Amino acid sequence: MGRQVCVASAGFCEHASKRSDVNMPELVSEAIADCLAKVPSIGIEDIDAFVNGNMPAFEGANMPELWMTDWMGARNKPLMRVTTGGTTGGSVAIAGYYSVTAGLPGIDTVLAVAFEQQSQGDTSVGLASVAYGEISCLNSLGIPLEQLSRLLSAGAAIGVASYQATNYMRRSNITEEDLARVVVHNRHNAAKNWYAHLKMPNLTIEDVLDTPYISFPLRYGMVCPASDGVCAMLFTTEEKAKDMADIPVYVNGVASVANETAILGYDGAGAGQLDPSEQLGARRSSELAYGQAGISFPRKEIDYAEVYSPFPNQELMWVERLGLFEENTATEMYKNGTTAINGELPINCSGGVNSTNAIGASAMERPAEAALQIMGKAGNQVPRTVHTSLGHGWGGALNFVTLMVMSDEPQRKWR
Amino acid sequence: MSKMTRRKSMEYIKKEYARTRTMPASWYLNSYKYKYNVTHMKPFLDKLKEGKLVGLQCSNCNRVSFPPKLVCGNCLIKPDRWVDLRETATIATYTITYLKDEATGKIIEKPIACIRQDGCDTTIITELAPEINYEDAYVGMPLKIHWADNLEGSLSDIKYYDVIDDKSKDMALREKK
Numbered sequence: 001m002g003r004q005v006c007v008a009s010a011g012f013c014e015h016a017s018k019r020s021d022v023n024m025p026e027l028v029s030e031a032i033a034d035c036l037a038k039v040p041s042i043g044i045e046d047i048d049a050f051v052n053g054n055m056p057a058f059e060g061a062n063m064p065e066l067w068m069t070d071w072m073g074a075r076n077k078p079l080m081r082v083t084t085g086g087t088t089g090g091s092v093a094i095a096g097y098y099s100v101t102a103g104l105p106g107i108d109t110v111l112a113v114a115f116e117q118q119s120q121g122d123t124s125v126g127l128a129s130v131a132y133g134e135i136s137c138l139n140s141l142g143i144p145l146e147q148l149s150r151l152l153s154a155g156a157a158i159g160v161a162s163y164q165a166t167n168y169m170r171r172s173n174i175t176e177e178d179l180a181r182v183v184v185h186n187r188h189n190a191a192k193n194w195y196a197h198l199k200m201p202n203l204t205i206e207d208v209l210d211t212p213y214i215s216f217p218l219r220y221g222m223v224c225p226a227s228d229g230v231c232a233m234l235f236t237t238e239e240k241a242k243d244m245a246d247i248p249v250y251v252n253g254v255a256s257v258a259n260e261t262a263i264l265g266y267d268g269a270g271a272g273q274l275d276p277s278e279q280l281g282a283r284r285s286s287e288l289a290y291g292q293a294g295i296s297f298p299r300k301e302i303d304y305a306e307v308y309s310p311f312p313n314q315e316l317m318w319v320e321r322l323g324l325f326e327e328n329t330a331t332e333m334y335k336n337g338t339t340a341i342n343g344e345l346p347i348n349c350s351g352g353v354n355s356t357n358a359i360g361a362s363a364m365e366r367p368a369e370a371a372l373q374i375m376g377k378a379g380n381q382v383p384r385t386v387h388t389s390l391g392h393g394w395g396g397a398l399n400f401v402t403l404m405v406m407s408d409e410p411q412r413k414w415r
Numbered sequence: 416m417s418k419m420t421r422r423k424s425m426e427y428i429k430k431e432y433a434r435t436r437t438m439p440a441s442w443y444l445n446s447y448k449y450k451y452n453v454t455h456m457k458p459f460l461d462k463l464k465e466g467k468l469v470g471l472q473c474s475n476c477n478r479v480s481f482p483p484k485l486v487c488g489n490c491l492i493k494p495d496r497w498v499d500l501r502e503t504a505t506i507a508t509y510t511i512t513y514l515k516d517e518a519t520g521k522i523i524e525k526p527i528a529c530i531r532q533d534g535c536d537t538t539i540i541t542e543l544a545p546e547i548n549y550e551d552a553y554v555g556m557p558l559k560i561h562w563a564d565n566l567e568g569s570l571s572d573i574k575y576y577d578v579i580d581d582k583s584k585d586m587a588l589r590e591k592k
């Protein structure tokens with residue numbers, strides 16, 4: 001059985017569409033500096049091991065662990081890279097958790113860093129490298145390339161999310177206005193968060209519905225931006241975390257679950273997920289993580305949730321699939337203010353991925369933000385005390401989910 | 416971990432570097448040789464040439480895949496039972512993309528649909544009949560295969576899908592809304 005792991009600190013750099021004042025390694029060290037500034041009792045030399053990750057090929061430069069060592073302060077220390085597409089950040093955070101919980105001699109404090117400088121590269125090349133094998137295969141089976149390229153040219157992630165949106169809207173009978181309401185919720189929250197990218201304090205539902213379709217049923221105003229940004233999280237043991245932070249955040253449950261792919265199958269076969277908004281992976285991962293954390297009634301026991309929602313339909317979908325709300329009731333919760341910052345269960349008070357999306361970092365910003373809310377150090381802090389919070393990540397071919405449940409109390413089995 | 420030790424700072428980061436210079440560069444991507452397994456595809460493509468549809472059923476969980484899957488993701492065994500499928504299908508999911516035409520600068524609507532052939536448990540990307548207005552499309556819309564004129568034994572034998580009458584019970588409900 002592993003050790004109890006705590007989050008001692010988490011840091012961000014300022015997110016923007018083009019951070020032209022810094023290059024990628026400088027951007028990374030900004031977030032590390034912010035992370036370490038919150039734990040003044042330790043310095044970069046007290047960190048025993050490093051985990052980093054970003055999307056492969058998005059910046060036109062791969063294997064960042066080879067050239068970023070100096071800027072992370074990782075010289076002569078164990079370092080590994082994890083990359084799992086959209087969930088990269090979530091997987092990096094989980095790898096940081098694993099490194100500490102394993103209890104290896106001399107590895108107590110681990111810094112996990114996830115980053116992306118999207119202004120440097122071409123996202124579509126990176127995404128094409130993911131799907132091109134499958135596309136070539138379908139092409140050789142007789143589906144014209146022109147038709148397949150639409151799948152890619154839909155902006156890939158937007159394309160696949162719009163399938164989810166079509167299915168989710170059909171399933172729960174919601175309108176575009178309901179989607180726009182989620183966007184407004186997120187952008188208003190982002191305006192109060194120092195590092196967020198799209199800060200729009202005066203956005204209205206009409207403004208969002210005025211924008212043209214980018215991929216039916218998603219409009220331009222509903223889609224996440226492409227940001228430059230980095231997130232860093234400091235994982236350590238219970239004893240050390242108590243020295244470092246006033247309120248150590250206990251990581252009580254982690255899960256990452258991959259389901260069958262949607263939209264594209266494998267080797268030209270049919271895709272196994274009939275309904276991309278069903279998300280068995282999310283259901284299964286929440287079962288696992290809540291089980292580890294001893295949570296039986298997520299709606300009652302979780303005080304704050306950060307879900308990975310580049311698109312508004314996903315935010316509605318995830319909060320239902322993760323057991324925070326009943327099926328098809330999420331829209332109602334956004335209408336009556338349950339999810340607002342002073343509501344019963346605040347969601348995405350940082351502005352979420354919908355307002356800030358540095359792809360590789362996004363899935364880590366969720367647990368990082370959820371941890372900071374417990375510490376009381378978040379950019380847009382919930383006024384009520386947060387005891388238990390949830391950070392969620394999503395990626396892959398609509399099928400991969402990471403989850404981290406955190407609390408201000410240790411896990412029951414270690415108590 | 417004494418607090419008295421002078422901590423190395425990370426202050427050098429931004430202060431001295433106020434701006435960066437952008438240098439253009441490009442990647443010349445190689446051509447690749449992907450491998451994919453065709454043993455399970457052969458009987459499927461042969462049947463397509465005869466104008467028949469078959470799916471591959473997993474003998475453990477009874478899921479049928481169309482086009483055939485080499486391994487069942489649920490059971491991790493090779494499905495080995497061929498079953499006949501009907502010519503009808505339903506829309507599993509769809510979207511419309513709005514792309515700028517490079518030559519004219521006009522925004523062109525391009526629909527993409529994933530359909531589920533009746534009798535199988537997987538979806539596949541396909542084309543709908545050109546006369547279908549996508550604003551009328553919905554998830555669960557019933558379709559029927561429109562075969563190509565010359566069957567060649569490839570997925571292009573399914574030219575596109577025609578719409579047929581929807582007889583499902585919640586149709587009246589939907590009209591009312």
Ligand SMILES: [Zn+2]
Binds near residue numbers: 473476477487
């Ligand atoms: Zn099976």
